[in-house]
Amino acid sequence: MTSLPVVIGMGGINAAGRTSFHQGFRRIVIDKINAQAREETFVGLASLMKLVSMKDDQLVDQDGNVIAVNEVEAKFGQQILDGTLIRKIEKNHFDVDATHWHQKMNIRPTDSNISFELRTKELPHPLPHTWLVTDLGDGNVRVEIPEELTVFHDAYRDNPIKAAGQMPTGFEPGTLYNSHYQPRGLQATIFAATDAIRSTGIEWDAILDKISPDQVGTYSASIVGQMQQEGLGGLLKSRLTGSRVSTKQLALGLNSMSTDFINAYVTGNVGTTSTSSGACATFLYNLQSAVQDIQAGRVRVAVVGSAEAPITPEVIEGFGNMSALANEKSLQKLDQSETVDHRRTSRPFGNNCGFTIGEAAQFVVLMDDELALEMGAKVLASVAGVFVNADGYKKSITAPGPGNYITMAKSVALAQHILGKESLQERSFILAHGSSTPQNRTTESLIYDRIATSFDINNWPVAAPKAFVGHTIGPASGDQMAMALGIFSDNIMPGITTIDKIADDVHSDRLNIAIEHWHCGDMDTAFINSKGFGGNNATAVVLSPKVTIAMMKKRYGEQAMNEYEQKLVLVEQAQNEYRQRANQGQFDVIYKFGEGLLDENEIEINDHSLSFKEFKNKISLPAENPFADMM
Structure with missing residues (x-):
């Protein structure tokens, strides 16, 4: 069946x-x-x-x-x-009218070098061999770069979707x-x-x-x-x-x-x-x-x-x-x-x-x-x-x-x-x-x-x-x-x-x-x-x-269904109780973080079942050879 x-x-x-x-x-x-x-x-x-x-x-x-x-x-x-x-995407997701991204820019020197200052700890490692670094003290440096520099800059775009x-x-x-x-x-x-x-x-x-x-x-x-x-x-x-x-x-x-x-x-x-x-x-x-x-x-x-x-x-x-x-x-x-x-x-x-x-x-x-x-x-x-x-x-x-x-x-x-x-x-x-x-x-x-x-x-x-x-x-x-x-x-x-x-x-x-x-x-x-x-x-x-x-x-037959309907009354009452709570925003979310942990030391094992003290019923182990006709 x-x-x-x-x-x-x-x-x-x-x-x-x-x-x-x-x-x-x-x-x-x-x-x-x-x-x-x-x-x-x-x-x-x-x-x-x-x-x-x-x-x-x-x-x-x-x-x-x-x-x-x-x-x-x-x-x-x-x-x-x-x-x-x-509906239009709301800003708790992201701003579709100004979506954040990084704009790639290739910066070229206008004179002999690109020059800027930054904190010493922000220098890349390893340091590019063409960079000229001057210590300014107080944890700051000046950097001069005699060639093109590729940077990615914060930017925003109008998202088409x-x-x-x-x-x-x-x-x-x-x-x-x-x-x-x-x-x-x-x-x-x-x-x-x-x-x-x-x-x-x-x-x-x-x-x-x-x-x-x-x-x-x-x-x-x-x-x-x-x-x-x-x-x-x-x-x-x-x-x-x-x-x-x-x-x-x-x-x-x-x-x-x-x-x-x-x-x-x-x-x-x-x-x-x-x-x-x-x-x-x-x-x-x-x-x-x-x-x-x-x-x-x-x-x-x-x-x-x-x-x-x-x-x-x-x-x-x-x-x-x-x-x-x-x-x-x-x-x-x-x-x-x-x-x-x-x-x-x-x-x-x-x-x-x-x-x-x-x-x-x-x-x-x-x-x-x-x-x-x-x-x-x-x-x-x-x-x-x-x-x-x-x-x-x-x-x-x-x-x-x-x-x-x-x-x-x-x-x-x-x-x-x-x-x-x-x-x-x-x-x-x-x-x-x-x-x-x-x-x-x-x-x-x-x-x-x-x-x-x-x-x-x-x-x-x-x-x-x-x-x-x-x-x-x-x-x-x-x-x-x-x-x-x-x-x-x-x-x-x-x-x-x-x-x-x-x-x-x-x-x-x-x-x-x-x-x-x-x-x-x-x-x-x-x-x-x-x-x-x-x-x-x-x-x-x-x-x-x-x-x-x-x-x-x-x-299952008429009698079994009559018994089922009697049990259903209590189930529907419980459903209606949750339905009312949920409609009031009371969801009673189940999140058992670290709760109900199974004690592995308490597992009882024999050759036909496992028993856990936390569960009422046992877990049965395979009890027959499914390939008996091939043996």
């Missing part, structure tokens, strides 16, 4: 807001949700952005004035809307715990993993009491996100800028650190740990590893995700020089206007000129269906499968290729075999990669059109999260997962509101690519699709909570 990986929690942060309980999704479709959900969304975002806070059990603004919940939108609504989703999908204005994950000069991507990891675990409504220790400690897995990676001063960014430029490399910059810059931080500081995991990097498909690569381990019974609980904080001048210049990012001049030309609407720089499947970079951290908690039933876990969805295929031989490493045809075809075929043709044709939808490049809009839409033709699908709904939160690189498919769960919950299909119309070269005959949000009714299946640089293609088949519960009911 194959275990079904069930999504029991999801948390994180991107430009739309907090992921848990669909806050970010509801920000995107804010004009389509009901009044109660709208009020909760504005209050939650106001707390996240530090516009309001709780004091003596009352909601107060920044001046300490008591404010009613129903007054938040009226007072801060526009500020909240302006401070979320894609000015928009990004940034975390909400005012939200700084590092202020929520003692972040020890950690890179922004790792700070976001701690917040996102906490949010995902808290959102389950089940205490982590309660889960560990039900299973062996090695039946937990953590699967995560980043791609280019640790490029801040505290990570690889500082490591690479410290000596060039005259500063010293720290003892932490190399280690904290590694792409496995998001996994390692969760193990070491959030869950205390001693089970499986895995870091899979697949460019823009990284979240799905890690999801595939977790799903396969759960289906095979190797792991029963998994924390899966990715974190990225790539809004740095260096990363943006790298993508920009590849002509991958939408820049000011191209947008002006596209719109035939001197001004640029930074809210609309990302335009999947419309007339576009490049993607918009974003930052995010997205994590899900998966549990096998049997354990989910036993613990009364709230079912948000389930993952039937994740397919990964490469492109084969290719001329350009960054160009799209045929691998995505394979992943999409396998995914659609699997969904049809599980739920039947009617469900596939009437109640499935696509969360597109939708990067907002001219090449993507034609190649990706052609894949969908050909798959739809092959499976006789018409009017196939397609949504594209990058229109709102940008391309967050590693966690991009996590943004798609968050949108899928929101669609399952609220029955609203987000339209691509940043475009005026579908581009003429998009293959949309069998697709429903809407430019407005619309009510879609119950949906059964989401196809989360990713087309990563280098031929890293992945597609996940995500089943709705309604479908998942029906499958569990068929497997």
